[in-house]
Amino acid sequence: MEIIKSVKEMQRWSDHCRKQGQTIVLVPTMGYLHEGHLSLMREGKRLGDKVIVSIFVNPAQFGPGEDLSTYPRDLKRDFHMAESAGVDIIFTPNEWDVYPKGFDTYIDQEKLTLHLCGLSRPGHFKGVMTVVTKLFHMVAPQIAIFGEKDYQQLTIIRRMVKDLNFDIEIKSGAIVREPDGLAMSSRNVKLSSEQRKSALALYLSLQQAQKQLLDGETRSEQLIAEATSLILSYPGTVIDYIHICDPDSLEDITTVDRPALMALAVKVGTVRLIDNKILTP
Amino acid sequence: MEIIKSVKEMQRWSDHCRKQGQTIVLVPTMGYLHEGHLSLMREGKRLGDKVIVSIFVNPAQFGPGEDLSTYPRDLKRDFHMAESAGVDIIFTPNEWDVYPKGFDTYIDQEKLTLHLCGLSRPGHFKGVMTVVTKLFHMVAPQIAIFGEKDYQQLTIIRRMVKDLNFDIEIKSGAIVREPDGLAMSSRNVKLSSEQRKSALALYLSLQQAQKQLLDGETRSEQLIAEATSLILSYPGTVIDYIHICDPDSLEDITTVDRPALMALAVKVGTVRLIDNKILTP
Numbered sequence: 030m031e032i033i034k035s036v037k038e039m040q041r042w043s044d045h046c047r048k049q050g051q052t053i054v055l056v057p058t059m060g061y062l063h064e065g066h067l068s069l070m071r072e073g074k075r076l077g078d079k080v081i082v083s084i085f086v087n088p089a090q091f092g093p094g095e096d097l098s099t100y101p102r103d104l105k106r107d108f109h110m111a112e113s114a115g116v117d118i119i120f121t122p123n124e125w126d127v128y129p130k131g132f133d134t135y136i137d138q139e140k141l142t143l144h145l146c147g148l149s150r151p152g153h154f155k156g157v158m159t160v161v162t163k164l165f166h167m168v169a170p171q172i173a174i175f176g177e178k179d180y181q182q183l184t185i186i187r188r189m190v191k192d193l194n195f196d197i198e199i200k201s202g203a204i205v206r207e208p209d210g211l212a213m214s215s216r217n218v219k220l221s222s223e224q225r226k227s228a229l230a231l232y233l234s235l236q237q238a239q240k241q242l243l244d245g246e247t248r249s250e251q252l253i254a255e256a257t258s259l260i261l262s263y264p265g266t267v268i269d270y271i272h273i274c275d276p277d278s279l280e281d282i283t284t285v286d287r288p289a290l291m292a293l294a295v296k297v298g299t300v301r302l303i304d305n306k307i308l309t310p
Numbered sequence: 311m312e313i314i315k316s317v318k319e320m321q322r323w324s325d326h327c328r329k330q331g332q333t334i335v336l337v338p339t340m341g342y343l344h345e346g347h348l349s350l351m352r353e354g355k356r357l358g359d360k361v362i363v364s365i366f367v368n369p370a371q372f373g374p375g376e377d378l379s380t381y382p383r384d385l386k387r388d389f390h391m392a393e394s395a396g397v398d399i400i401f402t403p404n405e406w407d408v409y410p411k412g413f414d415t416y417i418d419q420e421k422l423t424l425h426l427c428g429l430s431r432p433g434h435f436k437g438v439m440t441v442v443t444k445l446f447h448m449v450a451p452q453i454a455i456f457g458e459k460d461y462q463q464l465t466i467i468r469r470m471v472k473d474l475n476f477d478i479e480i481k482s483g484a485i486v487r488e489p490d491g492l493a494m495s496s497r498n499v500k501l502s503s504e505q506r507k508s509a510l511a512l513y514l515s516l517q518q519a520q521k522q523l524l525d526g527e528t529r530s531e532q533l534i535a536e537a538t539s540l541i542l543s544y545p546g547t548v549i550d551y552i553h554i555c556d557p558d559s560l561e562d563i564t565t566v567d568r569p570a571l572m573a574l575a576v577k578v579g580t581v582r583l584i585d586n587k588i589l590t591p
Contacts, residue, residue, distance in 0.1 A: 040477050048329060133421045134439070134473035138414045158415070159474075166475040192415035193440075194447040196321050 030112040032119045036127075036167050039120050043081075043169040052077035055170035057161060060084040061101040061215035062110045065205040069174045070114040072202055081168050082111050083120040085127065089135075090156030096299070101218050120168060127163060135159045141188055144279040145181045145292050146303065149269050154185050161186055165195055174200045178212050180292060180305045181279060204304070206232065212304045224297045227263035231295055231304040234259045234271075238291050242308050247285045249273040252308075260295055269294035269301065276307060285310050311393040313400045317408075317448050320401050324362075324450040333358035336451035338442060341365040342382040342496035343391045346486040350455045351395040353483055362449050363392050364401040366408065370416075371437030377580070382499050401449060408444060416440045422469055425560040426462045426573050427584065430550050435466050442467055446476055455481045459493050461573060461586045462560060485585070487513065493585045505578045508544035512576055512585040515540045515552075519572055523589050528566045530554040533589075541576055550575035550582065557588060566591050 033039050046053055054077035056069045066082075073080040084107055091097035104121065111119055136158040141147070147154055165173065175183045187199050205213045210232035211225075220228055234256035241252055253271045260266050271293040274281050282289055285308055292305040314320050327334055335358035337350045347363075354361035365388055372378035385402065392400055417439040422428070428435055446454065456464045468480050486494045491513035492506075501509055515537035522533055534552045541547050552574040555562050563570055566589055573586040 036475060040475075044477070048331065050329065129472075131469075132473050133419045134417060134470045135419075136415060136417050138416075140414045163473075163475045166477060169477070188412075189415045191410075192413050192444075194317060194321075194444045196325070196447060196450070 030108070030116055030119060032108070032121065034121055034123060036122055039081075039118075039122075039167050040169065042118070046079055047169065047171075051079055052172065053168065053170040054080045055164065055168045055173040056080065056082045056116075057164050057173065057175070058082060058084055059086045059100065059215065060107050061103060061218070062107045063205075063213045063215060063217075065176050065178065065202070065213040067110060067114045068205050069176060069202045070111065070116050072200065073172070073174055074115045076172055076174075076200065077170075079117045080115065081118045081120055081170065082116050083122075083164050083168065085122055085124075085160065085164070087127075087156060087160040088124065089128070089159055090153050092150055092152060095150070096216075096301075099219070101215050122167065127160070136162050136189065136193075138185060138188065141181070141185045141279055144274065145270060145272055146294060147181065149294060154182070157182055158185065158189050162189070162193070165197060170197060172198045172200060174202060176204065177201050178204045178214070178303065178305070180290060184277070184279060210236070212302075214302060216300050216302065219300045220297060224265055224300065227265050228297045228300075228302055230260040230263040230266055231293060231302055234293065235291055235304060235306040238273075239306065239308055242285055242310055247310060249281070249283050249285060249289075252285070252291070256291075256293070260293075265298050267296040269296060273308065311389070311397055311400060313389070313402065315402055315404060317403055320362075320399075320403075320448050321450065323399065327360055328450065328452075332360055333453065334449065334451040335361045336445065336449045336454040337361065337363045337397075338445050338454065338456070339363060339365055340367045340381065340496065341388050342384060342499070343388045344486070344494040344496060344498075346457050346459065346483070346494040348391060348395045349486050350457060350483040351392065351397050353481065354453070354455055355396045357453055357455075357481065358451075360398045361396065362399045362401055362451065363397050364403075364445050364449065366403055366405075366441065366445070368408075368437060368441040369405065370409070370440055371434050373431055373433060376431070377497075377500075377582075380500070382496050403448070408441070417443050417470065417474075419466060419469065422462070422466045422560055425555065425562075426551060426553055427575060428462065430575060435463070438463055439466065439470050442470070443474070446478060451478060453479045453481060455483055457485065458482050459485045459495070459584065459586070461571060465558070465560060491517070493583075495583060497581050497583065500581045501578060505546055505581065508546050509578045509581075509583055511541040511544040511547055512574060512583055515574065516572055516585060516587040519554075520587065520589055523566055523591055528591060530562070530564050530566060530570075533566070533572070537572075537574070541574075546579050548577040550577060554589065
């Protein structure tokens with residue numbers, strides 16, 4: 030496994046691979062890798078000739094007061110984990126190369142960003158789309174893989190790729206969970222052991238909604254009320270949002286008479302966690 | 311010369327060329343070609359192996375009340391002219407392929423768009439940056455050439471290419487003028503013979519400013535006042551703006567003690583014309 034820091038070097042490397050007819054797969058990450066990331070890398074190995082993992086904690090997608098400065102980082106650990114997953118290149122550009130002096134260009138959307146995390150984190154997806162576009166231009170992959178835990182991000186990136194005619198296929202990987210059901214997240218390491226117990230409420234509320242739906246409760250309002258009640262019964266939880274919405278448009282739906290996305294964001298102490306599930310009636 | 315309409319076909323064609331190690335040059339246009347466009351195509355032939363000319367009248371860069379519906383079009387004439395300039399591919403995507411149903415992604419800048427045409431045409435450069443990004447992804451050129459008549463556009467695109475890490479070299483071509491000095495523009499065909507005489511005022515005001523500068527007048531305010539007076543002495547002219555500004559930041563400068571951009575937009579009847587010149591003290 031090779032480590033590349035320079036944008037120009039990354040571009041030359043990819044150009045060389047593509048000229049040899051190789052398929053490049055990009056797995057963009059913010060590092061502090063976990064089994065969720067590794068599952069995407071292994072899928073990348075299956076799909077292409079070369080797997081590039083980018084590690085860049087993107088300041089543009091953190092709002093004021095969010096956890097940019099405390100976001101967990103451990104590059105040495107990340108390198109070992111990526112190597113064990115068969116990754117070919119770790120790409121770790123510097124912040125001053127990604128956002129040089131005078132930087133002034135951004136990408137945004139007006140519709141899909143009006144829902145879920147787009148409302149609680151204004152500017153977040155603008156930052157995501159901008160950095161993902163930059164990474165696409167730096168790495169020039171034919172395939173890029175994103176995790177389904179960030180469901181709205183995945184939806185927005187699919188839309189962006191289609192709208193901007195990127196010649197890139199977007200693939201997704203299922204949420205990977207801890208044995209008890211908690212969705213893997215780099216932020217989980219920040220939970221105290223008490224908070225770790227409360228964090229399970231996200232998963233349990235999704236499971237409960239699916240069960241209640243199968244028992245005949247199709248009203249989103251009622252399903253959300255029950256989820257709210259379950260989550261708040263755990264100490265230290267503050268609900269940011271719980272929505273049941275159309276899996277494509279992300280618009281709220283009132284009756285779950287077809288597959289619907291249940292998505293939620295909950296703060297456990299200072300740690301903001303998200304999770305989601307497609308509810309199937 | 312070949313004509314390609316399909317985005318997918320264009321991408322496959324370019325991918326094939328690049329795999330063979332060829333350099334692709336893109337000259338983006340809105341058609342109704344003139345000698346200015348042809349000079350960019352000939353420069354393209356010199357710089358690369360394949361020259362692609364895109365012809366697409368981009369609705370996203372026209373505001374309400376602007377001349378989208380009356381913008382001159384003549385594809386047959388364009389094909390002949392491009393062929394005579396040695397162009398390899400004319401790429402004419404359909405509007406519904408460029409902006410399909412549900413389209414929602416755009417590119418914008420906050421600083422360079424605050425000046426010159428950015429103020430009189432809100433959203434114009436957002437439309438330009440979005441379509442140019444799309445064309446870059448459709449054609450995948452290593453080099454793209456833009457005319458210097460659209461000076462602010464060129465500046466904004468250079469910034470965008472740098473900011474978004476496009477692996478594309480941006481080249482520019484000097485303004486090509488009619489024998490009397492009028493800058494070539496597809497819109498010139500819309501001028502009546504009376505208006506055609508008034509249209510020369512743009513060029514003459516730039517020449518006058520350069521002469522006055524060499525005669526010792528370095529105050530922007532005074533140079534602009536003289537230009538205003540000259541232009542308004544021609545019938546049917548309405549000045550949109552005249553600015554003397556820094557050629558990189560496009561911010562106004564008060565004293566021309568170094569090379570400065572003089573840029574102006576003038577309506578002659580219903581036809582909005584632009585022109586510019588680097589004033590050199």
